[in-house]
Amino acid sequence: MYRAGMKLKIRPLTPNLWPVLEDLFGENGACNGCWCMHWRIGNAYRKRPREMNKAAFHEVVKSGPPPGLLAFMAIWPWAGVSLPP
Numbered sequence: 001m002y003r004a005g006m007k008l009k010i011r012p013l014t015p016n017l018w019p020v021l022e023d024l025f026g027e028n029g030a031c032n033g034c035w036c037m038h039w040r041i042g043n044a045y046r047k048r049p050r051e052m053n054k055a056a057f058h059e060v061v062k063s064g065p066p067p068g069l070l071a072f073m074a075i076w077p078w079a080g081v082s083l084p085p
Contacts, residue, residue, distance in 0.1 A: 008073055012066035018058060020070060029054055036060075036068065036082035 013021060029035045033050030035057040045053050060067050068082040 008071045011070050011072065013061055013068040013070055014064075014066055015062050017070055018061055021061075024070070039082050 011017065024030075025035065029050045031038075032046070033053055034045050035050065035053040037045040037048075037053040037057055040056075040060070057067075
């Protein structure tokens with residue numbers, strides 16, 4: 001919940017923040033198991049298991065540059081956004 005005076009901290013999604021993204025996306029991988037792969041492979045992500053999309057995006061994160069941003073409110077991850085090429 002947002003409260004007046006709380007500030008968002010925006011950080012690039014780097015490999016050290018991967019566990020935070022996993023927590024934010026949850027077991028299902030955010031939007032229907034997409035793991036931000038829709039922006040890279042289109043609707044083909046739907047034909048792949050969630051685990052494959054997760055592994056593919058993890059490789060994107062590890063290889064750099066940061067493929068997205070994470071927003072934190074206080075110490076909690078609040079939102080994520082993908083910035084595809």
